Amino acid sequence: MLADFVSAICFLCNGAVWNTMKHSIIIADDDPHIITALKLLLKSESYDVSAVTSPEALLQSLKQRDYSLALIDLNYQKDTTSGNEGLDLIRAIKTLDEFLPIVVMTGFSSVDIAVAAMKSGASDFIQKPWDNDRLLSILQTQIRLGASEKQGGRLVEQNTLLRNELSSADTGIIAESVTMQRVLAQIEKLALSDMNILFTGENGTGKSMFADYLHSCSTRKSHAFISVNMGAINENLFESEMFGHVKGAFTDAKYTRIGRFELAQSGTLFLDEIGNIPLSQQGKLLRVLEDHQFEKVGSSKTIQVNVRLVSATNASLTELIRDGRFRQDLLYRLNTVEIKIPPLRDRVADIMPLAQHFLLTFASKYRLPSQGFAEDACGALKAYDWPGNIRELSHIIERAIFLCQDDHIGVKDLGLSDAKPCGESGYDFDNASLEDIEKYIISQRLNRYDNKAIETSASLGLSRSSYYRRLEKYKF
Known part of the structure; x- marks a missing residue:
């Protein structure tokens, strides 16, 4: 403990001070030397630091004000080895503030205690005596993640008010589930950017409706939202439909036509079922996305275009690329961000x-x-x-x-009597591959635990790293 104190003093003397925002951290530890060392270290980093010596005092403090992070010991005077007091404290904290990041400390090295702490809701774990650089890095990371999660929560809470204020008609979006509230929060946040968005998901999930909603939340909402069903466009008329044509450009061109890109000027162009674009026409679309300009059919005049491109598909574009039916460079342009609409x-x-x-x-x-x-x-x-x-x-x-x-x-x-009920015979385990079954089970657990990583990974018996590798693998 004295070594921790000296280490903190030496750290200050070396002048290694980081520039941080004014975030508040509350410390809970029954050792006054630990509290003193942590206060000196964290205040030197411009953190607003409070400290208490018991779980009860910490909970009382959390009821009175908000903090950016809680740094807590797992063992107190009642029990100095098992960590049970700390685990109970973590659970109590989460009932008061589910978004508050919790970093736990203990003087006894135990993988079991660390795992138990993470299952109870801790964000990270550090052992005493700590390394100053590592501790500061952990705190900074968890504060950022906590702030981001809290902001997402605010966006969700603002969703209903935002939709009521839209000048357009009712969007028809109903999202009471946690899963969909998070999707809406993501859409609302991305709407403020100009990035190209790709909506993916099964048929009938409402991808076009969410594309319209994204436009309604964007700075382009006062301009046009132009929707195009790419599966309904004839390959021979693709250029005319998308870029327009001048009178006399071809036999049936009896008048000048404005294309979809020009109609969407300064607004949003939504390309539904993007996987249906003929391969022969994909290069022409790619050129517009890269250069932001095009020519009408039969004209040499170059038109500059400023549109936000949103697309959607229920197909696997990766498989289409592998089969040579979709250009990979076009996919890179389309999916700056991919939003998966859950079934x-x-x-x-x-x-x-x-x-x-x-x-x-x-x-x-x-x-x-x-x-x-x-x-x-x-x-x-x-x-x-x-x-x-x-x-x-x-x-x-x-x-x-x-x-x-x-x-x-x-x-x-x-008329659902002959339908397969979900969770009983709705999934064909007999003919599914091992990967298909694993993906299905993870999907079910994500739904059961409302996408909460700690609970989901624990129920599957997976470590955090293994859990996130599977999320990446199956693109959840």
Whole structure:
């Protein structure tokens, strides 16, 4: 302990002072020498430092003010070896502030204690006596991560207000699940940039709706949002559709046409089903993305264009590249950032709110009474695997309104009796590869634990590094 104190003093004398923002750190340790050493070290780094000597005092302090990080000991006067007091303290802290980063310290080297601390909610772990540089690096990293996570939480909370303030019509976006709230927070944050965005996900997940929402949140919202279904464009008319043509450019060019890029000037151009662009035309699209200019068909005049490009696909562009059907350099231009829209089966908390939304929408459209859902219908909707996602849910509710002859829509009105329930026979384990099964299980656990890394990795029996390697492998 004395060595820690001397080490901190020597660190100050050497003048190694980092420039940091004014963040607040609270220390909890029952050793006054440790507290003194840490205060000297952290105050020299411009941190606002508070210190307490018991778990009870720490919790009381957290109730009175906010901190950027908690640096806590795992052992106190009641128990000096097991770390149980510290583990209980971590769990108590998380009930007060789920976003507060917690770095734990202990004088007893134990991998088991470290693992237990991380499972309980700690962000990182350091052993006494500590290395000053390593400790400062850990604190700086965790404060940044904590601030980022907290900011994401603020964006989620602002989502409803933001959507209500939009000048456009109701987006129809319903996102009560934690998974979708995080997706919306990501979209809202990225909307402030001008980066190209690629939405990926299964058919029927609402990628075009989220692209529209991204535009509505951007600085370009006062300009046009132009949507193009690339699967519906004839290969021979691709240039004319995208870049326009002048009168007389070809046999049927009886008038000058403005292309989609020009229509989207200063706004957003959304290319849906981007994987359907013919290979022969992909180079022409790439040129516009690289040079921000094009010529209409039949014209030599170069037009400068300023658009934000957003695209979407349900196909695996990686597989298309491997098969020689999609240009890799074009993919690099399209997906500065990729946003994966989760399937409906992975956002169960949104199923009933969406069903209620569609019920009210169609009841109003057809001037029919809004019957509501019977209990068995609610259970069936939540259990169904939804291969067609939100689009399928919409069609089923629309049909059920007309089939229902009672006061409430029942399970028989939904027509789901022959469907495979999610989590029972909805996944073909017998014919799946080991990698497919692993990916499926990780996906289910992510949904169960609301994408919380510590809980998910612990339930799978994986270390943090192994867990994140799998997330990278399967692109979760």
